[in-house]
Amino acid sequence: MLKQNFMENYKITRIYEDENSESRFEEIEIPIVNRGQLGFLSESQKVSGILFRKVEATYDYDFHNAPARQYIILLDGAIEIETSLGEKRIFKAGEVLLVEDISGKGHKTRNLKDKTRSSIFVTLE
Secondary structure: OOOOOOOEEEEEEEEEEOOOOOEEEEEEEEEEEEOHHHOEEOOOOOEEEEEEEEEOOOOEEEEEOOOOOEEEEEOOOEEEEEEOOOOEEEEEOOOEEEEOOOOOOOEEEEEOOOOOEEEEEEEEO
């Protein structure tokens, strides 16, 4: 049970393009506050669409850019993302990414588990 005075931030990993067109990771936090019986919520964000996605177990996508600024919500499985600078991180079910490298050198993504993986893409305005 969350305490009444509980205030925390929702932690998200952002993938973005720097001034040299390199992709990088950054940890960001979305503030959430107590809204009574509704629980702890963030401020609303404007979105333009939502996509439900499944990829095969063999998914291994070479360098690419995000098609739009979007949140990716990992529902199951695990992935490894590599930036253009060679930094690699592993993300698991339940984690949320904010992908904003819509130009530049992009990033690589590959499945780490031998099973179909599900995720949700929420495109930002």
